[in-house]
Amino acid sequence: MIQITVNVNGEDFDVDVMPELTLLDLLRELGFHSVKKGCGEGDCGACGVILDGIYCKSCLVLAMQADGRSVLTVESMGNVDEPHPLQKAFVDEGAVQCGYCIPSMLLAADALLSENEDPTDDEIKEALDGNLCRCTGYVKQINAVKKAAKVLREEENDNE
Amino acid sequence: MINVEEYVRPQNLAEALEHLGDSGSVAIAGGTSLALSRNPAWTKVVDLSDIEEIDGITEDGDKLHLGAMVTMSDILRYPGNIPCSIVAAAKSVSSTPIRNMATVGGSMVRGVYWSDLIVALLALDAQVELATADETRVISSSELYATHPSKVLKQGEIITGVTVDMFKFRTHFIKLARTKVDYAIMSTCASIQISDGSIEQARITIGGAVNLATRLVEVEEMLAGQMPDGELFKAAGVKAGNVASFRSDFRVNSEYQKSVTEKLVARALENAFANCRCDEKGSAE
Numbered sequence: 001m002i003q004i005t006v007n008v009n010g011e012d013f014d015v016d017v018m019p020e021l022t023l024l025d026l027l028r029e030l031g032f033h034s035v036k037k038g039c040g041e042g043d044c045g046a047c048g049v050i051l052d053g054i055y056c057k058s059c060l061v062l063a064m065q066a067d068g069r070s071v072l073t074v075e076s077m078g079n080v081d082e083p084h085p086l087q088k089a090f091v092d093e094g095a096v097q098c099g100y101c102i103p104s105m106l107l108a109a110d111a112l113l114s115e116n117e118d119p120t121d122d123e124i125k126e127a128l129d130g131n132l133c134r135c136t137g138y139v140k141q142i143n144a145v146k147k148a149a150k151v152l153r154e155e156e157n158d159n160e
Numbered sequence: 161m162i163n164v165e166e167y168v169r170p171q172n173l174a175e176a177l178e179h180l181g182d183s184g185s186v187a188i189a190g191g192t193s194l195a196l197s198r199n200p201a202w203t204k205v206v207d208l209s210d211i212e213e214i215d216g217i218t219e220d221g222d223k224l225h226l227g228a229m230v231t232m233s234d235i236l237r238y239p240g241n242i243p244c245s246i247v248a249a250a251k252s253v254s255s256t257p258i259r260n261m262a263t264v265g266g267s268m269v270r271g272v273y274w275s276d277l278i279v280a281l282l283a284l285d286a287q288v289e290l291a292t293a294d295e296t297r298v299i300s301s302s303e304l305y306a307t308h309p310s311k312v313l314k315q316g317e318i319i320t321g322v323t324v325d326m327f328k329f330r331t332h333f334i335k336l337a338r339t340k341v342d343y344a345i346m347s348t349c350a351s352i353q354i355s356d357g358s359i360e361q362a363r364i365t366i367g368g369a370v371n372l373a374t375r376l377v378e379v380e381e382m383l384a385g386q387m388p389d390g391e392l393f394k395a396a397g398v399k400a401g402n403v404a405s406f407r408s409d410f411r412v413n414s415e416y417q418k419s420v421t422e423k424l425v426a427r428a429l430e431n432a433f434a435n436c437r438c439d440e441k442g443s444a445e
Contacts, residue, residue, distance in 0.1 A: 002164075002166075002167050019161045019162070019163075019164035019165070019167065019205070020161040020162050020164070020198070022195060022196075041196060042192060042196075042258065045255065045257060048257055054260045054261070055256065055257050055260055056257045056260050056261050057192075057257045057258065057261075059195075059196075060191060060192045060195045060196070060258075060261065061191055061195060061261075062161060062188075062191060062195050062205075064167040064205070065188070065191060065195075065207060065209070067167070067169070068169075108256065108257070126256060127256055128256075129255040129256055129340060129341055130254075130255030130256050130257040130258065130341070131255075
């Protein structure tokens, strides 16, 4: 067992992990069930998290690699009462059906908007190219990201 | 990772190389290939992610240096000059979250048949920097891939970076895959150095359809000294289809591999000669 400390959504967790444990499995053991296990081998993208500011697939990160690092899951973005503009836009645009791929897709979109406040359709498609969705057909999510980007830009202008 | 007992994340290269000298040690870079490995021989994981000496993209005159820990996304974000074939290859690697983690050094040392980056680096005569705790050396990418990196790297040796000429070649990379994020069915890169209107030298590489990215030296020799034109490029494509040793691929048969190699090598040459149009930033001249 290897002793690590990992910060998830602002809270430190001291845990002993098996060397082969992935960050995905650790997060789920810690109760962060928004991080989904689909393929478990880096294809489907349902397990995406933000690790020290970088959007990645947590099934391809060993838990021990996250020692001393910070992880953000979708719980850090918002909740039912106070949804993040991306979360609200995904619901409003009907970009969510079964929801399995959505937490990771929201984080991918958030990572994009943190670098690019007014992305083109192609830039959104590229940012979401690691996320498989078998329900909605990859159109509504793009509309949702554009809508949220607009809301976030307006919020920023209002604050200036 | 089943028998790993120790995980270390050194802060400098010297310390990392000391650790890697121990038997059972394995270096982990982006981890996209290694995280799921169940190799029982590994007992210690040496994480290279905090070592600034082997990270970052730097320019020195007409040379471009990529540190081993540079990710595909770092290449795409770099605002300076990068040969467009490297940019196109980095862009064609899998999906955004993989590009965010997969590194230059990791891609090079793994040497998988579908690697996009190696095809581009080989066609630019990339020079590869290697280090152990005791020595550093520089070898050509051709030497690294003459067999397989696992046979070239010594015990405890890692790739620390790679250097290419930024402006020597006009260059173009093409990947053929069923979807944008799929492994290459075939990839190719053509680099040509033009002098007084003729081709002084050429580098033609293919990947995906062969066991390991390789230069097609016979095609390069055929092009050297010739005046560039469409007929020559077409003939070079035909030759490429004839000389390449295709791997068996359940997705496509060898006839198909030969046919796309002919077409895409010719197209890569045409586009390289048209002064590099990878639809991306970066320039070859």
